[in-house]
Amino acid sequence: FVFNEINFDNHEQVVFASEEKSGLKAIIAVHNTHLGPAMGGCRMWNYASEAEAVRDVLRLSRGMTYKNAVAGLPIGGGKSVIIGNPKTDKTPALFEALGEALERLGGRYVTAEDVGTSPADMANVASKTKYVAGLGDRGDPSPFTALGCFVGAQAAIRHQLKRDSFDGLTVALQGLGHVGYDYARRLHAAGAKLVVADIDQAALQRAQDELGAEVVGIDAIYDVQADIYAPCALGATLNPDTLSRLKAKIVAGAANNQLATADIGEACRQKGILYAPDFVINAGGIIKVCYEYLNTPEDGMEAHVRRIGDTLAEVFTRADAEGLPTSVVADRIAEAKFKN
Ligand code: NAI
Structure with missing residues (x-):
């Protein structure tokens, strides 16, 4: 990989989560938790390379810190990406594995739906962890x-x-x-x-x-x-x-x-x-x-x-x-x- 042009931009923590059984390949980026747990959606995208996925998740998670802070919310900024095709690669097990990864982070990052993921996917995440928001049960934001x-x-x-x-x-x-x-x-x-x-x-x-x-x-x-x-x-x-x-x-x-x-x-x-x-x-x-x-x-x-x-x-x-x-x-x- 060519990672040398990636700017980590003061991220507190970046985790690569993979699981062979479900095929999960995810990156979880926690940019800043000064104001509270890092919150930001989970994007599923057919990235051309792991380097591209890293760049995207870092850019997006930093953006969430800024958005959440200006909005006056008691949360920090983070984001996750799953590398895969959202049209063909989705299974409940994939999102359950993501839920297990979030559980290991102990609540430092809370996910939600984003481009390529749906409330149904988030329900699968929620079967393994409580660190998931916006399940859609109280309506569309x-x-x-x-x-x-x-x-x-x-x-x-x-x-x-x-x-x-x-x-x-x-x-x-x-x-x-x-x-x-x-x-x-x-x-x-x-x-x-x-x-x-x-x-x-x-x-x-x-x-x-x-x-x-x-x-x-x-x-x-x-x-x-x-x-x-x-x-x-x-x-x-x-x-x-x-x-x-x-x-x-x-x-x-x-x-x-x-x-x-x-x-x-x-x-x-x-x-x-x-x-x-x-x-x-x-x-x-x-x-x-x-x-x-x-x-x-x-x-x-x-x-x-x-x-x-x-x-x-x-x-x-x-x-x-x-x-x-x-x-x-x-x-x-x-x-x-x-x-x-
Ligand atoms: P959406 O997918 O429901 O709507 C996007 C609309 O843009 C669709 O009607 C689509 O046909 C149209 N569109 C696609 N390509 C176009 C083009 N070249 N020219 C003109 N129209 C085109 O998405 P949603 O949820 O309404 O979000 C809109 C934007 O706001 C997105 O950029 C999203 O990231 C952003 N956003 C949405 C939030 C939300 O609460 N849904 C929150 C914050 C940001």
């Missing part, structure tokens, strides 16, 4: 992610456009999935005009019928004359090409890892685009999962998700005052919490 995006967009229009209402504003929304559709519904109810793109024709039809949305092609979404660009499908959609095309002065969407490279944060600032950092605005789902896992009374949960708006207002104000990209300010707010 996506509506809470959508709520966080909506209050985040409200904070952004207040800051950038000095407006309290979405009336007359246009949102170019990419991806009408679990989060995107619910976010679109809230924006429509608040008076925004929607221009949408998706590869799923049924979702587009529904948005036209129910929300009066205008449909554009999947590439044309970057050229829409809009006030807000809301990426809710893929990562890395903010790059030099799309930045040169976007008309919107606000980016507020749920997708993870929206900046193709870290320097795009500064490029947004220079173009006068207010970027709501992805890991701040999309934390509604993890807030919901964390409340569920820790058995925190849920009556405070919606208010906690709504505080994403306050946090973003603070990020925007500090970014202006310090002349820094919002992405850098958000990182610093996180670091001040988990590095203490």
Whole structure:
């Protein structure tokens, strides 16, 4: 393997877990437990190499530390990956073996579903360990992610456009999935005009019928004359090409890892685009999962998700005052919490 370019980035612990009988090959990364047990999903992916899997898990687990810290949750950051094809290689035994590995970590890492894994897989993990969250028995976290995006967009229009209402504003929304559709519904109810793109024709039809949305092609979404660009499908959609095309002065969407490279944060600032950092605005789902896992009374949960708006207002104000990209300010707010 070529591991020499991997930056361990202050990970507390990285565990390779394998079991011959079930074929499990997993990597569990515990980035930081300063604020509590490391929490983050389990991704199953057909990685081209072990080195690629290591790089992915380290990047993702570090991201969870930042997300969980900024969200004000009493948990740290971690992530796990299973190397394998989620379409062909899944068995109950595979996830039971992962559960046994988590049990050996004694609760330093708590897993949940992610790309390539499902609530049913997590139920198999749960047959061997209690260190698993978001089993789906109390509902899908996506509506809470959508709520966080909506209050985040409200904070952004207040800051950038000095407006309290979405009336007359246009949102170019990419991806009408679990989060995107619910976010679109809230924006429509608040008076925004929607221009949408998706590869799923049924979702587009529904948005036209129910929300009066205008449909554009999947590439044309970057050229829409809009006030807000809301990426809710893929990562890395903010790059030099799309930045040169976007008309919107606000980016507020749920997708993870929206900046193709870290320097795009500064490029947004220079173009006068207010970027709501992805890991701040999309934390509604993890807030919901964390409340569920820790058995925190849920009556405070919606208010906690709504505080994403306050946090973003603070990020925007500090970014202006310090002349820094919002992405850098958000990182610093996180670091001040988990590095203490
Ligand atoms: P989803 O899979 O339900 O929805 C994604 C939507 O994007 C689908 O409708 C899909 O057809 C569409 N899509 C795929 N490729 C596209 C393209 N090239 N152009 C336009 N649309 C395209 O996923 P979900 O759960 O709604 O998540 C959306 C994003 O938000 C993802 O990046 C996810 O990682 C992120 N996220 C989701 C959270 C949640 O609570 N579900 C929490 C935090 C982040």
